[in-house]
Structures are given as structure tokens and as C-alpha cells.
Amino acid sequence: MNTLTIDIRKAEPRDADAIAEVHHEAWRGAYSGIIPHRALTTMINRRGGEWWANAIRRAATVLVIEIGGKIAGYATLGRNRARELKQQGEIYELYLRPECQGIGLGSRLFAAARQRLADHGLKGMVVWALEENDNALAFYSGAGGRDIAEGVEVFDHKALKKVAFVWE
Numbered sequence: 001m002n003t004l005t006i007d008i009r010k011a012e013p014r015d016a017d018a019i020a021e022v023h024h025e026a027w028r029g030a031y032s033g034i035i036p037h038r039a040l041t042t043m044i045n046r047r048g049g050e051w052w053a054n055a056i057r058r059a060a061t062v063l064v065i066e067i068g069g070k071i072a073g074y075a076t077l078g079r080n081r082a083r084e085l086k087q088q089g090e091i092y093e094l095y096l097r098p099e100c101q102g103i104g105l106g107s108r109l110f111a112a113a114r115q116r117l118a119d120h121g122l123k124g125m126v127v128w129a130l131e132e133n134d135n136a137l138a139f140y141s142g143a144g145g146r147d148i149a150e151g152v153e154v155f156d157h158k159a160l161k162k163v164a165f166v167w168e
């Protein structure tokens, strides 16, 4: 029997191309039919390997989850950006390759991201998800998040509602 090891660690610049690939596949999978095609393509194209290498080198914290040595997903995290919410930490993004979803990896990455924010001394955490992203809403409420705020994000003139989940 083969055993696949699962590892969660900080991303390094050499991971940039793999993360760009995960970003591309996960965003297409999650947002096709929700975010207008042109806006989605522009957002995906903007974030190639070089963009990610820069993000990793700069202050942003990028975590990756590897399974059997292959990057299956990533999370980005840091200080909460919404002044009206008192929680100090935020997971900005958490995405898995479509073929790696639904087998518990997202839960592990989520727990590691939350722990890392706590290790940085940030109290409480926020995650925003588009309201039409049913999987994300189920995932975050299943993980104990309380949805307490709404916002709007505009993509190519299409306004989409987003929901903030918080953990104390």
C-alpha cells in the first residue's frame, strides 16, 4: 500500500508556478458561471507564476498543502482588512485543486491558517466568501464560522454579494 504524506508549510518562491496552476483551476471551477467570464479570465491571467513569486517574497503569508509532494492547495492570510469588523486576522483566500476537494484537505489547511494567525497574536478571524459559492458557505459554516456581515463586489458591472464569516 502506498502512503501519501500530507504537509502544510509556508510557500517558497519555487512553489510559485504550482500555486498559479492551483489558483487557475480552482477559480475556474469555483467561479465559472458566477463571475462574468471576461472578468474571471482577467483575474486569472494577472496571477501567473511571477505574480505569486512576488507575493511569496513580500510580507503576505502564503501557505501550501502538499500531498505526496504535489501542491494541492494554498491559503493566504494576514491582518483583517475590514475596519468595521473587530476581528484582527483574516484568511484572504483558501483554494484547492478541484480533484483534491472534498477529502478533508481544506479543513486541514483552514486549521493551520487559523493557528498561524493566532501564533502571530491576532485575535479572532474573518473570511469572506461570495454568497453564490455554495461550497464555500457550507464549508465555513461547517467549520463553526458565524456569518455576520455582507458586502458587495463588482465584476465587470455585475454586483455580487459576499458574506463575512467570523471566528472569535
Ligand SMILES: CC(C)(COP(=O)(O)OP(=O)(O)OC[C@H]1O[C@@H](n2cnc3c(N)ncnc32)[C@H](O)[C@@H]1OP(=O)(O)O)[C@@H](O)C(=O)NCCC(=O)NCCS
Residues within 6 Å of the ligand: 026, 030, 093, 094, 095, 096, 097, 100, 101, 102, 103, 104, 105, 106, 107, 108, 128, 129, 130, 133, 134, 135, 136, 138, 139, 140, 142
Ligand atoms: C471550499 C474548500 C476550501 C473546502 O475544502 P475541502 O477540502 O473540499 O473540504 P473538506 O473535504 O475539508 O470538507 C469539510 C467540510 O466542508 C463542507 N464541504 C466541502 N465541500 C463541500 C461541497 N462540495 N458541498 C457541500 N459541503 C462541502 C462539508 O461540510 C465538509 O464537512 P464533512 O467533512 O462533514 O463532510 C474547497 O472545496 C475549495 O477549494 N473549493 C473551491 C474554491 C473555494 O470555493 N474556496 C473558498 C473561497 S472563499
